[in-house]
Amino acid sequence: MVFSFDLLINAVISGILIGGFYAAVTSGVSLSFGILDIVNIAHPAFIILGSYLAYVANATLGVDPILASIVLLPTFYVLGAGIYQVYYVSFEKRGQESLRGLAFFFGLLFITEVTLVLYFGVDYRYVEASYIGPSWHFAALDLPLRILVPCLVSLVLIAALQIFLTRTFLGRAVMAVAQDQLALRLMAVDPIKIKRIAFGISIATASLAGAFLIIIQPVEPSVGREYIGRIFAICVLGGMGSLPGTVIAAMLLGIVESLTSTFYGPSWAPAVSFGFLLLTLAVRPAGLLGR
Amino acid sequence: MIVRTPVFLLIWLGICALVFAASIGLNNDYIFFAGYVVLQYVVLSTAWNILGGYCGYVNFGSAAFFALGAYSSVAIYRLVTENDLYGIPIPVLMLIGGVVSGVVGFGMGYLTLRLRGAFFAIATLALAVVLQTLVVNWDYVGGSRGAYIIRPEQIAPIGNYIRYLFLIMMLLAVAAITIARLIEHSRLGYGFASIRDDELAAEASGVPTLRLKLVATTISGALMGMAGAPFPYYIGYLQPSSTFGLDYAVNSIAMPLIGGTTGWVGPLIGALLLGSLQQIATVTISSAVNLLIVGCLLVFFVIIAPNGIVGLIHTYLQRKPEDFVGRRPVETEIPGQVP
Numbered sequence: 001m002v003f004s005f006d007l008l009i010n011a012v013i014s015g016i017l018i019g020g021f022y023a024a025v026t027s028g029v030s031l032s033f034g035i036l037d038i039v040n041i042a043h044p045a046f047i048i049l050g051s052y053l054a055y056v057a058n059a060t061l062g063v064d065p066i067l068a069s070i071v072l073l074p075t076f077y078v079l080g081a082g083i084y085q086v087y088y089v090s091f092e093k094r095g096q097e098s099l100r101g102l103a104f105f106f107g108l109l110f111i112t113e114v115t116l117v118l119y120f121g122v123d124y125r126y127v128e129a130s131y132i133g134p135s136w137h138f139a140a141l142d143l144p145l146r147i148l149v150p151c152l153v154s155l156v157l158i159a160a161l162q163i164f165l166t167r168t169f170l171g172r173a174v175m176a177v178a179q180d181q182l183a184l185r186l187m188a189v190d191p192i193k194i195k196r197i198a199f200g201i202s203i204a205t206a207s208l209a210g211a212f213l214i215i216i217q218p219v220e221p222s223v224g225r226e227y228i229g230r231i232f233a234i235c236v237l238g239g240m241g242s243l244p245g246t247v248i249a250a251m252l253l254g255i256v257e258s259l260t261s262t263f264y265g266p267s268w269a270p271a272v273s274f275g276f277l278l279l280t281l282a283v284r285p286a287g288l289l290g291r
Numbered sequence: 292m293i294v295r296t297p298v299f300l301l302i303w304l305g306i307c308a309l310v311f312a313a314s315i316g317l318n319n320d321y322i323f324f325a326g327y328v329v330l331q332y333v334v335l336s337t338a339w340n341i342l343g344g345y346c347g348y349v350n351f352g353s354a355a356f357f358a359l360g361a362y363s364s365v366a367i368y369r370l371v372t373e374n375d376l377y378g379i380p381i382p383v384l385m386l387i388g389g390v391v392s393g394v395v396g397f398g399m400g401y402l403t404l405r406l407r408g409a410f411f412a413i414a415t416l417a418l419a420v421v422l423q424t425l426v427v428n429w430d431y432v433g434g435s436r437g438a439y440i441i442r443p444e445q446i447a448p449i450g451n452y453i454r455y456l457f458l459i460m461m462l463l464a465v466a467a468i469t470i471a472r473l474i475e476h477s478r479l480g481y482g483f484a485s486i487r488d489d490e491l492a493a494e495a496s497g498v499p500t501l502r503l504k505l506v507a508t509t510i511s512g513a514l515m516g517m518a519g520a521p522f523p524y525y526i527g528y529l530q531p532s533s534t535f536g537l538d539y540a541v542n543s544i545a546m547p548l549i550g551g552t553t554g555w556v557g558p559l560i561g562a563l564l565l566g567s568l569q570q571i572a573t574v575t576i577s578s579a580v581n582l583l584i585v586g587c588l589l590v591f592f593v594i595i596a597p598n599g600i601v602g603l604i605h606t607y608l609q610r611k612p613e614d615f616v617g618r619r620p621v622e623t624e625i626p627g628q629v630p
Contacts, residue, residue: 041351104593104594107586110537110582114582114583114586229420232417270424271425274417285406
């Protein structure tokens, strides 16, 4: 392929935009895996669930997918809090989270995916909204709105999460539970309750991320699997539990993936995230902005 | 009572001979087709358990290791047919597949096992996606179109080729079980158990944890690769999306966890039970529903019966009269887990 400057700039810009979306996808895992130390590998499945719910709302009621996902946030929060309760009682309390807890989440991932397959089939589904289709042009630059809108909303989401974690009492309690559960207990705060709230929030982000996903690309139940590698690569690269790090890492991965698919072909893009993950684990396990 | 390994091996070979004779007696080739899959799961779940059950490290990439074995067979098959060489016998293919998967397992382990266990699990999950990407882009082994393998109709002493594949898989299953049992009763096994119970304490007492973990990943990966190597000959048409399918990963985790992870018996029971159940459900209901059943059973068992069927039997046999009086063990909470 002939190297061209326009192509390069466009690839970088679309990488940054996609990176913003990846940041939203990863923020939930940064919260659960990075801060709470719960290896929720079922997160992509909840994102796909979010996509399908947004699709149903869009197809039957004609609601904007992002709006639908915001309405669904409390439902996902309750779902997450419920899952954490089960996880805590069955695994964390018995000290078995490393093997059986992981298997539990893997089972959830599997059940969600198969249920979606049984209910919706394996056809690709997509949504309709006014910003899907048109794009803005600046000189040689293309800004497709279907990626720009999710990117901007996801940056707002992450800013809100960051303010929550650093400025509010509850958010600080979440950060504290990651450092020292016993100390929190001595301050008369129930660490389990804090963790339940935090996990609920982490699953709630999946609702929004799911809506973004189905705006950006058509979705079928097994699409989530491609995101497992990406999500954890970004989470580890950004430095566990650091939201600014997550955004930087997400954009970095977005740019490299976009360059790879522009210059080598899109079928190679999934391998990029794995390379990132292995490289980070081998060279700097603490990540970019790790504590 | 501990049976010596040669005796143990002889007993199993005897059982195999009986099963094989009985299957031939029934004179229905479907039994061999279904039995092959069940036996394949016996190997996969035993292999998974060597790392997962003995060391406590979760491998989500069983499908990747399995597919590595299968695709190395396809690559060799292409090489052989293009150059008009003699066909390579399947046991040799299995050895090659085992070596390839073992090397990949070793490399993965070397990069990720120095960190916390969760990283290894995530890396194995991503490995499946990446290997699938590589295979899809590799035209020599068929790419995304898939690859055909024409298997011979007959083979000299046994007759029908599917019987030959069945026999080979049965022998591999016996080998896997024997290896697992051998590990259990050796220094290696005690080292693995110490890693599973408390890695920090094991390291402090001078157990070479990294080396042991690498041994476990290599053995486990190699066995999975060996299970995958004859698969193209079984299925005839190998396609990336089904070979890397999540059902291998979920089955090879679900079977040991449902059977019980502490010894070689658990994965065997789990695989025989769940494998046969799936074979029946696939015929009578549908293949998607039977995967749903496996997923639900997995979640159910990890929550309700942490030690699987073996654990249930064990507690049933060992219960004492005072257990019925209503005494309960004091529950203690662990305040902060050491990472």
